[in-house]
Amino acid sequence: MNIQTRHDMLTAQDEYPTRVPGEERLSERKDPxxxxxxxxxxxxxxxxxxxxxxxxxxxRRDMFDADExxxxxxxxxxxxxxxxxxxxxxxxxxxxxxxxxxxxxLDEHSKAFRRLACDRRLAGVAEFLLGDEVYLHQxxxxxxxxxxxxxxxxxxxxxxxxxxxxxxxxxxxxASVLLTPxxxxxxxxxxxxxxxxxxxxxxGETPEDNHETSLKEQKVxxxxxxTIDRMAQKAxxxxxxxxETGTVIFFDCNTLxxxxxxxxxxxxxxxxxxxxxxxxxxxxxxxxxxxxPDFLANRAAPQAIRTVSxxxxx
Amino acid sequence: MNIQTRHDMLTAQDEYPTRVPGEERLSERKDPxxxxxxxxxxxxxxxxxxxxxxxxxxxRRDMFDADExxxxxxxxxxxxxxxxxxxxxxxxxxxxxxxxxxxxxLDEHSKAFRRLACDRRLAGVAEFLLGDEVYLHQxxxxxxxxxxxxxxxxxxxxxxxxxxxxxxxxxxxxASVLLTPxxxxxxxxxxxxxxxxxxxxxxGETPEDNHETSLKEQKVxxxxxxTIDRMAQKAxxxxxxxxETGTVIFFDCNTLxxxxxxxxxxxxxxxxxxxxxxxxxxxxxxxxxxxxPDFLANRAAPQAIRTVSxxxxx
Numbered sequence: 001m002n003i004q005t006r007h008d009m010l011t012a013q014d015e016y017p018t019r020v021p022g023e024e025r026l027s028e029r030k031d032p033x034x035x036x037x038x039x040x041x042x043x044x045x046x047x048x049x050x051x052x053x054x055x056x057x058x059x060r061r062d063m064f065d066a067d068e069x070x071x072x073x074x075x076x077x078x079x080x081x082x083x084x085x086x087x088x089x090x091x092x093x094x095x096x097x098x099x100x101x102x103x104x105x106l107d108e109h110s111k112a113f114r115r116l117a118c119d120r121r122l123a124g125v126a127e128f129l130l131g132d133e134v135y136l137h138q139x140x141x142x143x144x145x146x147x148x149x150x151x152x153x154x155x156x157x158x159x160x161x162x163x164x165x166x167x168x169x170x171x172x173x174x175a176s177v178l179l180t181p182x183x184x185x186x187x188x189x190x191x192x193x194x195x196x197x198x199x200x201x202x203x204g205e206t207p208e209d210n211h212e213t214s215l216k217e218q219k220v221x222x223x224x225x226x227t228i229d230r231m232a233q234k235a236x237x238x239x240x241x242x243x244e245t246g247t248v249i250f251f252d253c254n255t256l257x258x259x260x261x262x263x264x265x266x267x268x269x270x271x272x273x274x275x276x277x278x279x280x281x282x283x284x285x286x287x288x289x290x291x292x293p294d295f296l297a298n299r300a301a302p303q304a305i306r307t308v309s310x311x312x313x314x
Numbered sequence: 315m316n317i318q319t320r321h322d323m324l325t326a327q328d329e330y331p332t333r334v335p336g337e338e339r340l341s342e343r344k345d346p347x348x349x350x351x352x353x354x355x356x357x358x359x360x361x362x363x364x365x366x367x368x369x370x371x372x373x374r375r376d377m378f379d380a381d382e383x384x385x386x387x388x389x390x391x392x393x394x395x396x397x398x399x400x401x402x403x404x405x406x407x408x409x410x411x412x413x414x415x416x417x418x419x420l421d422e423h424s425k426a427f428r429r430l431a432c433d434r435r436l437a438g439v440a441e442f443l444l445g446d447e448v449y450l451h452q453x454x455x456x457x458x459x460x461x462x463x464x465x466x467x468x469x470x471x472x473x474x475x476x477x478x479x480x481x482x483x484x485x486x487x488x489a490s491v492l493l494t495p496x497x498x499x500x501x502x503x504x505x506x507x508x509x510x511x512x513x514x515x516x517x518g519e520t521p522e523d524n525h526e527t528s529l530k531e532q533k534v535x536x537x538x539x540x541t542i543d544r545m546a547q548k549a550x551x552x553x554x555x556x557x558e559t560g561t562v563i564f565f566d567c568n569t570l571x572x573x574x575x576x577x578x579x580x581x582x583x584x585x586x587x588x589x590x591x592x593x594x595x596x597x598x599x600x601x602x603x604x605x606x607p608d609f610l611a612n613r614a615a616p617q618a619i620r621t622v623s624x625x626x627x628x
Contacts, residue, residue, distance in 0.1 A: 146543070147542070151465075151575050152577075153577055184498035184554070185554060225460070225461045228461070232578075232579050233579075238579075259577070260501075260574045260575055260578075261574050261575045262574065263466075263468060263504070264552055265543040265546050265552075
């Protein structure tokens with residue numbers, strides 16, 4: 001095919017152009033937020049489904065019993081202390097010790113967390129929200145120490161997944177399982193309710209190997225402060241997702257979120273799973289030269305999750 | 315006098331040695347926190363006095379009526395927009411505009427804020443807490459924009475005022491008057507209750523002109539994380555001082571405090587007054603080569619405040 005045809009094909013397919021020259025542009029979301037009709041069989045309540053559709057996030061508490069929490073926190077501690085047999089490629093360690101800060105591909109490196117990823121309380125909810133079978137686009141264990149926790153500025157994950165990973169539509173959801181208490185002052189997840197309904201085409205070209213720096217501080221693909229301010233005002237203010245260990249936070253792939261730094265002594269840890277609809281598998285990146293590595297975006301062999309019910313065990 | 319005598323004199327007088335070589339040392343506070351006996355005439359309630367003595371801080375709400383708040387916030391806006399006739403020495407401006415971020419010597423540059431500084435609701439409370447006539451050691455108007463508010467790490471003000479300004483004893487109190495709402499996520503003041511009772515001798519020598527960088531990020535005179543952690547655990551956790559516009563936060567000169575950054579759209583502004591007891595006037599710095607400039611530490615002509623009652627007017 002000639003260049004023009006190829007260009008037409010690519011641009012015609014792109015419902016969410018971003019990393020554009022000129023000025024930031026806002027457009028309406030072209031996909032549902034909640035992809036299922038609620039019924040009695042749904043894994044969440046009707047109020048919860050409505051809250052998610054309206055606000056772009058949902059906090060579910062007391063999802064696990066004490067034994068299950070013990071399995072999860074002890075496994076997380078073990079991974080943090082050594083990393084076990086996990087290859088260095090999938091780890092980020094603290095600069096001044098062997099302690100592990102992040103374990104990527106968490107579901108491949110830990111039986112307990114693989115089981116968690118498939119649990120009906122996570123994957124079952126994701127299937128319902130996305131109205132499809134789901135697979136893991138990304139999974140990781142995060143540990144953020146006290147005193148020196150860094151802020152993370154407002155962004156839409158979908159903007160990056162679309163631009164740099166080639167995720168076509170807004171049909172993905174993140175689930176964060178808190179492994180420590182997360183209060184108001186140790187950097188809880190902040191969200192702009194309703195922001196999932198607006199796609200912000202961000203200005204600027206994607207630098208090569210952007211992920212090498214963007215995981216620490218995102219510079220391309222972030223909205224203008226004035227835009228965030230207007231959206232927060234429309235929402236009546238920002239929201240925060242706080243909770244005890246075991247709280248699960250679901251948020252839509254396009255919900256604007258971020259977190260403040262943390263000077264308190266209290267660390268934060270969570271297990272983080274991104275579920276994508278099977279029908280929404282990755283194509284070529286929409287606004288980057290090459291795709292990001294597999295530990296950030298599972299493009300090699302997405303497999304539909306078989307959800308599992310019942311108690312988590314070690 | 316010979317060197318030994320002079321050394322003896324200086325060290326004998328220093329109840330709170332800091333900026334020391336070797337290891338951080340903790341010692342008991344040698345001064346009262348609350349310097350007055352509470353009586354019916356006190357400007358605060360008995361519970362409030364006890365709370366302050368025990369925790370090292372006190373939050374007082376609804377101190378001003380709507381007219382008074384209007385005077386204060388409008389004056390603050392005016393100062394922020396132009397700075398008026400204030401000499402550049404007493405201003406910090408935003409890097410990318412003429413907007414003013416800080417006005418030092420606030421009481422000298424604004425009639426309304428001078429009147430506020432002398433108000434019985436501030437100076438009268440300070441006199442009671444310190445059991446003495448008081449003067450202004452430092453005063454300033456702070457404006458911290460949203461989105462980009464920087465964190466400020468844990469520190470004791472007294473440690474700096476003693477080391478770098480020559481404040482002999484712990485007989486000073488800060489009063490912060492909120493000029494915007496201050497909620498959990500736009501960087502409220504965080505405090506370690508009870509920390510006022512312990513003096514932490516910090517490690518490290520004071521660099522020359524330390525204040526030129528320490529106002530942005532304090533590197534000398536900050537406690538070790540483990541120490542803060544232990545003190546926070548002893549206190550049953552950190553406290554935060556939040557409130558609506560017009561809330562007044564008093565905190566002892568030695569109470570450990572700090573604040574997280576602020577990625578939210580909501581700015582913070584406050585008027586900040588440090589009251590020192592007349593009997594506690596500055597001497598030579600205890601651990602710095604020369605004193606800090608006058609806008610940070612009023613050493614030229616401390617004058618006892620005559621407290622004023624009644625409504626603030628423009």
